[in-house]
Amino acid sequence: MLGRCVAHLDMDAFYVSVELRRRPELRGRAVIVAGGGPRAVVTTASYEARRFGVGSAMPAARARRLCPDGVFLTPDFAYYRQVSAEVMAIVRASVETLEVVGLDEAYLELGNLPAPHAAMRRLAAALEQRTGLGCSIGIGPSKLVAKVASDAEKPRGFVVLSQAGARARFAGAPCGLVPGIGPKTVERLRGSRIDTLGKLAAAPAEVLAARFGSRLGAELQRLARFEDDSPVTQQRKVVSESRETTFDYDITRPEQLEQVLAALVDRLCTALVQQRRRGRTIGIKVRLDDFSTHTRARTLAEPVSSADRVGPVAVGLLRRFSAPRPVRLLGVRVAGLEPASSETEAQLALSL
DNA sequence: TCTGGGGTCCTCTGTCGA
DNA sequence: TCTGTCGACAGAGGACCC
Numbered sequence: 001m002l003g004r005c006v007a008h009l010d011m012d013a014f015y016v017s018v019e020l021r022r023r024p025e026l027r028g029r030a031v032i033v034a035g036g037g038p039r040a041v042v043t044t045a046s047y048e049a050r051r052f053g054v055g056s057a058m059p060a061a062r063a064r065r066l067c068p069d070g071v072f073l074t075p076d077f078a079y080y081r082q083v084s085a086e087v088m089a090i091v092r093a094s095v096e097t098l099e100v101v102g103l104d105e106a107y108l109e110l111g112n113l114p115a116p117h118a119a120m121r122r123l124a125a126a127l128e129q130r131t132g133l134g135c136s137i138g139i140g141p142s143k144l145v146a147k148v149a150s151d152a153e154k155p156r157g158f159v160v161l162s163q164a165g166a167r168a169r170f171a172g173a174p175c176g177l178v179p180g181i182g183p184k185t186v187e188r189l190r191g192s193r194i195d196t197l198g199k200l201a202a203a204p205a206e207v208l209a210a211r212f213g214s215r216l217g218a219e220l221q222r223l224a225r226f227e228d229d230s231p232v233t234q235q236r237k238v239v240s241e242s243r244e245t246t247f248d249y250d251i252t253r254p255e256q257l258e259q260v261l262a263a264l265v266d267r268l269c270t271a272l273v274q275q276r277r278r279g280r281t282i283g284i285k286v287r288l289d290d291f292s293t294h295t296r297a298r299t300l301a302e303p304v305s306s307a308d309r310v311g312p313v314a315v316g317l318l319r320r321f322s323a324p325r326p327v328r329l330l331g332v333r334v335a336g337l338e339p340a341s342s343e344t345e346a347q348l349a350l351s352l
Numbered sequence: 353t354c355t356g357g358g359g360t361c362c363t364c365t366g367t368c369g370a
Numbered sequence: 371t372c373t374g375t376c377g378a379c380a381g382a383g384g385a386c387c388c
Contacts, residue, residue, distance in 0.1 A: 034356095041356050056388090062353060102359095102388040182386045216362090239360075246356060281380085291355075297381060329356085 005110040005139065006232060007120050008146035009091060012134045012155035014104035015044040018083045019073055021132050030070040034060040037248045039328075043075050047155060086131055094123050099232045107143050109232040117160060124158065140166065144228035147179055166226045171198030178223045185220070188212070200224035240279065243268040244331025250289045252326045258315055262307075264332045265314055269307040272334060278305035279334040282313040286321060287329035296321050303338055310334060 011017065015033045020026055030049035034042045040060040052067040063070070084103040092098050097109035110116035120137050127135055136157035138149025145166045149159040152169075161169065170177055175197055176186040192211050194200050200208075201224040208217030222228070243264045251257055261284070272278060282304075283297035296317040304310055314332050 037356090039354090039356075043356085057355080059353065059355060062355095065353095105388075179387070180385095184385060213363090236360090240358095242358060244357060283381090293383075295382060299380060331357085333358095 003111070004141050005113075005116045006141065006143050006146045007108040007110055007116070008138045008143065008150040009106050009108060009120075009123070010136050010138075010150045010154070011087065011104040012136055013044050013046055014084075014133070015075060015080055016046045017133050018080055019076075020046075021083075026071055030054070030067050031073065032060075032063055032067065032070045033073050033075050034063060036060075036074055037246075039246050039248060045070075083131065083133075087127060087133065090127055090130060091123065094119060094126075097232050097234060099234060099236070107146065107232045110139070121158065124156075142226070142228035143230055143232065144178065144223065145226050148177065148226070151177075163226045167197075167201065171196065171201070173197050175200050175220075175224065178226075180223050181220065189220075197224045238277075239337055240281075240333055240335035241268060241272060241277075241337065242283075242285070242331055242333035244285060244329060246287075246329045247327070250326035250328050251330075252323075254319070254323075257318060257323070257327060257330060260330050261314055261318055261332060262311060264330065265307050265311045268332055268334060269305060269310055272305040272337075276340045277337045278303040278340050279337040280304075281333075281335040282310055282317070283333040283335060284314050284317045284321070285329070285331035285333065286318070286323055286327055288323065289326040289328055291328075293329075294321060297333075297335075299336070303336070303340075305334070305340065 016031050019031065019033060028048065030052060031046040032042055032049050032054055033044045034040050038061065042054060042056055042058045042060055042063050044056060045054040049067055049070050054063045054067050054070070080103055088100055088106065091106055091108065095108045095110065096112060099107040101107065113119050117139060120139060124135055124137055127133060134156050136150045136154045138146045138152065139160045140146040140149050141163055145161050145163055148166060148170065149161045150157060152159045173196060174186065175181045175189050175194065176183065177197065188211065189195065189200065192207065194203055200220060203221065205217065205221065208221060211217065212220060245260065245264065280303045281297055281299045283295055285293065285295050287293045298313055298317060300313070
């Protein structure tokens with residue numbers, strides 16, 4: 001594939017920027033979007049708040065200590081989804097192939113555009129003008145290079161890199177810079193005295209295979225060398241849907257857990273019925289007070305979506321698990337999703 | 353310090369039928 | 371009839387992403 005050209009578009013501090021759009025008086029202040037409970041975490045922080053050391057996924061209580069004068073806002077995901085749809089509609093009008101990732105990111109296949117770099121500069125300007133939101137754009141021969149390029153100079157970044165250019169520029173960067181190498185893998189790599197992408201790219205294959213297995217070892221090296229040929233895919237197939245909740249305080253009473261589970265099942269099944277989807281595998285997730293996470297699942301002969309079918313299975317799994325310690329999180333999941341058949345839809349229509 | 357919610361994908365292990 | 375092998379599938383856990 002000669003001259004492949006992919007862009008990664010990443011909205012800058014998306015949730016905070018969306019909040020500032022409707023509350024412009026907060027511009028220039030340290031704004032932090034975080035949940036309200038004692039166990040909430042930070043969803044996004046403005047660049048002003050980041051200067052205090054506040055970052056995504058940090059416990060909100062810690063963010064308050066680091067930035068006591070910050071403005072804390074509760075997330076409003078319905079509004080963020082609405083603004084995201086606005087943004088993606090503008091992006092969609094400028095390219096044929098678009099892969100939306102979450103609310104604030106997308107990959108764009110630019111292969112067919114005559115002047116892709118200029119087109120992306122026009123797109124960034126159009127987004128700013130029409131939505132008031134800034135973005136960073138990375139362009140490269142693959143999704144991997146484009147993604148890392150868009151992260152390199154945030155906010156309002158515009159970085160174009162070749163594969164060799166990316167390798168040279170990030171040779172001294174920590175391995176965790178590339179998506180797919182998370183904190184656990186970074187630690188394991190460090191155990192082999194591999195702490196930069198350059199060292200990982202140059203490591204003997206047998207050393208990586210001995211430590212990570214041949215498959216993962218080779219994959220890590222491909223990532224470090226910025227080798228990637230994954231396609232920009234328009235439609236991501238949804239294979240499961242779940243609802244979960246973390247309690248403000250741990251729960252020990254089984255009947256209280258079952259009540260919460262019933263409410264989660266209701267929320268999940270309402271969504272599934274609305275989307276006319278159903279699944280065969282019902283699962284529960286239990287996180288105990290020691291932060292250990294346990295899952296139990298059961299696969300049925302027939303796909304289901306209604307609360308009166310999912311509920312008893314989920315409760316049965318919870319009873320059989322019989323939590324040995326206080327529970328901090330409970331969740332329910334339906335997997336193996338497929339569209340509801342016309343027969344099921346007819347039954348559904350009759351029951352309404 | 354004390355770790356959300358909603359997802360995907362991978363690996364390992366056990367089971368079952370051909 | 372018994373035994374070993376292999377693949378498919380399910381279940382569980384974990385890493386990772388936004």
